[in-house]
Amino acid sequence: MVLKLAHRKKEAxxxxxxxxxxxxxxxxxxxxxxxxPEYNDSAAKLLGFIGYKAGMTHAVVTINNPDSPFxxxxxxxxxxVIDTPPIRPFSIRGYETTPYGLKLxxxxxxxxxxxDLRKTMxxxxxxxxxxxxxEFESKLDSFAEIRMLIHTQPxxxxxxxxxxxxxxxxxxxxxxxxxxxxxxxxxxGTDLRVxxxxxxxxxxxxxxxxxxxGFQGPVRRWGVRILQxxxxxxxxxxxxxxxxxxxxxxxxxxxxGQTGFHTRTSYNNKILKMGExxxxxxxxxxxVNYGVIRGDYIMLHGSVPGANKRPVRLxxxxxxxxxxxxxxxxxxxxxxxxxx
Numbered sequence: 001m002v003l004k005l006a007h008r009k010k011e012a013x014x015x016x017x018x019x020x021x022x023x024x025x026x027x028x029x030x031x032x033x034x035x036x037p038e039y040n041d042s043a044a045k046l047l048g049f050i051g052y053k054a055g056m057t058h059a060v061v062t063i064n065n066p067d068s069p070f071x072x073x074x075x076x077x078x079x080x081v082i083d084t085p086p087i088r089p090f091s092i093r094g095y096e097t098t099p100y101g102l103k104l105x106x107x108x109x110x111x112x113x114x115x116d117l118r119k120t121m122x123x124x125x126x127x128x129x130x131x132x133x134x135e136f137e138s139k140l141d142s143f144a145e146i147r148m149l150i151h152t153q154p155x156x157x158x159x160x161x162x163x164x165x166x167x168x169x170x171x172x173x174x175x176x177x178x179x180x181x182x183x184x185x186x187x188x189g190t191d192l193r194v195x196x197x198x199x200x201x202x203x204x205x206x207x208x209x210x211x212x213x214g215f216q217g218p219v220r221r222w223g224v225r226i227l228q229x230x231x232x233x234x235x236x237x238x239x240x241x242x243x244x245x246x247x248x249x250x251x252x253x254x255x256x257g258q259t260g261f262h263t264r265t266s267y268n269n270k271i272l273k274m275g276e277x278x279x280x281x282x283x284x285x286x287x288v289n290y291g292v293i294r295g296d297y298i299m300l301h302g303s304v305p306g307a308n309k310r311p312v313r314l315x316x317x318x319x320x321x322x323x324x325x326x327x328x329x330x331x332x333x334x335x336x337x338x339x340x
Contacts (some may be wrong), residue, residue, distance in 0.1 A: 007161045007179075009219075009226075011205040012210065012225075014252070014255055014340055015218075015225070016221075016222035016223055016224075017222050017226045017312060018251075018252060020262070021190050021251065022220070023257060023258060023259070023262060024258060024259045024262070025212075025244055025261050025262070025266060026209045026261050026263050028209075029165075029209055029310060029311060030167060030209075030311050030313075031207045031208060031209055031277050031313055032078065032254060032263070033167075033169075033207055033264045033313060033315060035047065035049070035142070035216055035318060036170045036172075036315070037172075037259065037315070037316045037318040038266075038317070039099045039172025039174060039316065041172070041173075041174060042173045042174060042176075042179070043194075043272075044171055044172065044173040044176075044179045044180050044182075044183035044184075045169050045171070045172060045183065045197060046089075046148065046150075046169045046170075046171060046172075046192070046197050047088065047169055047171070047172045047315060047316050048169050048197070048204070048313060048314050048315040049159075049194050049197050049198055049313075049314045050084075050087060050150070050152055050167055050196070050311060050312070050313050050314065051082040051083055051085070051117045051297075051298070051311075051312055051314065052084075052152075052154075052158075052290075052308070052309055052310065052311060052312065053080065053081075053082060053083075053208070053290075053304065053306050053308055053310050053332050054081045054082065054083045054158065054160060054282075054287045054293055054297070054308065055080075055081060055141055055283075055287035055288060055289075055290055055308055056078060056079065056080050056081070056288045056303065056333050057078075057079060057081065057281070057283065057334060057335045057336070058076055058077065058078055058079060058139055058334075059076070059077055059079045059272065059273075059299065059330050059331050059333060059334045059335065060074050060075070060076055060077075060329050060333035060334075061074065061075060061076075061077050061272060061301075061329050061330065061332070062074050062329060062330040062331075062332065063075060063329070064250070064327055064328070064329045064330070065325050066070055066252060066328075067323065067325070074332065076148075077272070077302075078255065078301075078302060078303065079272060079286070079300060079302075079334075080269075080299070080300045080301075080302065080303055080304050081293065081297055081298075081299055081300075082110040082125055082297060082300065082312055082314070083157045083158055083278065083279060083293045084193075084295075084296045084297055084305075085152065085153050085154070085156035085157045085295050085298075086153060086156065086190050086191040086192060086193050086295075086296070086297065087153070087176060087191070088114060088150060088151055088153065088190070088192070088321065089110070089148045089149070089150045089184070089187050089188055089189070089190070090109060090110045090113055090117065090149055090151060090187070090188070090189060091107050091108065091110070091148060091149035091187060091188075092107060092136065092141040092146065092148055092184045092185070093107040093110045093146065093147045093148065093149065093168070094105075094106050094107070094136060094139065094140075094142075094146055094179070095143060095144075095145040095146070095147065096142060096143060097144040099230045099310065101235070102144065102145060102284055105139065106135070106139060107144070108123070108129070108132045108133050108136045108188075109123075109128075109132070109134075109151075110127065110129070110189030111129040111189060112189045112209045113189075114151070114153075114164070114220065116151075116153070116155070116162055116163070116164050117164060117166075117250070119150055119162065119163040119164070119168065120151070120163055120164055120165075120166055122171055122196065125311060132197055132295065133185070134277060136181075136252040137181065139179055140181055141177075143177055144240065145170065145291060146170075146171050146177055146180040146184060147168050147169060147171060148168070148171060148184055148187075148188075149165045149166060149167070149168050150166070150169060150192075150193065150239060151164040151165065151167075152164045152167075152311070153167045153191075156294075156295055157293075157294075157295075158286075158287075158290055158293055158294065159291075159309060160276075160294055161319070162229050164288040165311050167311075167313060168340045169251035169334045171180055171184055172316075178272055187193075187294060194274065194296050194298055195274060195296070198271060198274070198298065198314065199271070200271055200272070200274050200328045200329075201270065201271060201326050201327045201328035201329060202270070202271055202316070202317070202326050202328055203268045203269065203270055203316075203320050203321075203324065204268075204269055204270075204271060204300070204314045204316060204317060205265055205266065205267050205268070205314070205315045205316075205317055205318055206264075206265070206266045206269050206300065206304040206312055206313070206314060206315075207263065207264070207266075207305075207312070207313040207314075207315065208264065208304060208305040208306035208307065208310055208311065208312045209261055209262065209263055209264075209266045209305070209310060209329050210260050210261060210262050210263075210264050210305045210306060211260050211261070211306065211307040212259075212260040212261030213259040213260040213261075214258070215256065215259070216239070216240055216256060216257075216258075216259035217236050217255065217256045217257060218236070218237060218254040218255060218256055219236045220259060221254065221255075221256060221257060221259045221279035222254035224237075224238055224254050224288060227239060237255065238254055238255075241253050241255075242260055242280075263295065264305040265305075265317060266302070266303070266304050266305055267317070267318075268319075268321045268324055269301055269302055269329075270300065270319055270324075270326075270329075271298055271299070271300060272299045272300065272301050272329055272331055273298070273299040273331045274296075274297070274298050274299070275296070275299075275332075277295075278291065278292065278293025278294055278295055278296070278297045279293070279294070280334075281293070281297065281299065281334045281336065282335060282336065283335075283336045284336060284337070287308065288308070289307075289308040289309065290308045290309055298314075299331070299334070316323075
């Protein structure tokens with residue numbers, strides 16, 4: 001006797017991508033960067049910046065790519081505006097290599113710490129900056145990497161909060177720790193502007209926490225098909241979550257859970273424009289749910305993760321796309337209409 005196994009009558013693509021599992025909720029608003037690009041330039045600098053997402057608009061840009069059939073022509077592009085007030089590095093950190101990864105050995109705090117930083121972390125009252133700096137320099141040969149802690153200055157942005165966000169950035173030097181230490185010492189406790197780190201026309205990665213939507217079912221979370229109206233028990237659910245044997249649910253089965261508020265990376269966003277007067281690109285009435293940009297800003301091609309006012313971390317492109325050329329582009333018009 002031949003047994004005929006049950007099978008579906010119609011094939012269908014799987015719903016949702018498994019590349020983003022687990023779809024867990026981010027622990028905080030400020031994302032963490034786990035990987036850094038290779039930087040072989042002899043001049044040391046931080047490998048990124050941090051700003052706040054203001055909103056989106058559109059701009060007319062002249063294509064500057066000889067390989068493009070539209071080279072030299074104007075096109076309308078969607079752009080995202082990031083408010084980038086000056087940041088302040090306040091700590092130099094030395095790491096050593098262990099079998100379990102990098103381990104923090106020592107750090108040196110700046111002598112002129114901002115009072116707003118006390119809203120984020122406890123600060124020492126009696127701190128000998130010069131002695132710590134000499135001790136750090138004496139251990140320079142034992143370090144594998146030098147990084148810096150920086151904090152934002154929300155008072156200079158179009159935000160109502162005053163509590164700064166603290167993040168860590170690696171110093172790129174091509175492996176020369178002495179050069180990295182001299183650079184870190186020169187910028188410790190000073191204000192860095194976005195023009196000191198980034199340039200127009202380069203590619204950057206944007207890392208942020210996406211907009212949260214709470215606990216949602218599989219239709220909203222995974223995009224599964226809604227069952228017919230005569231279905232038993234449920235319509236907005238999965239028809240079969242697995243066989244009797246094995247008696248467990250596979251991770252590939254769409255299940256309800258946290259939707260949004262995930263850490264996501266957008267690769268290879270091009271910096272179309274950088275400026276010092278945010279009023280020139282702010283829509284009349286200000287950006288929706290943000291307000292007016294008063295200082296430095298950058299304009300990126302395309303969209304970036306996160307809601308307005310959310311911290312957005314910028315990093316030099318870690319995997320530039322083949323054929324996507326760097327170089328400045330001429331922006332002839334930026335829409336400042338209030339209907340965005």
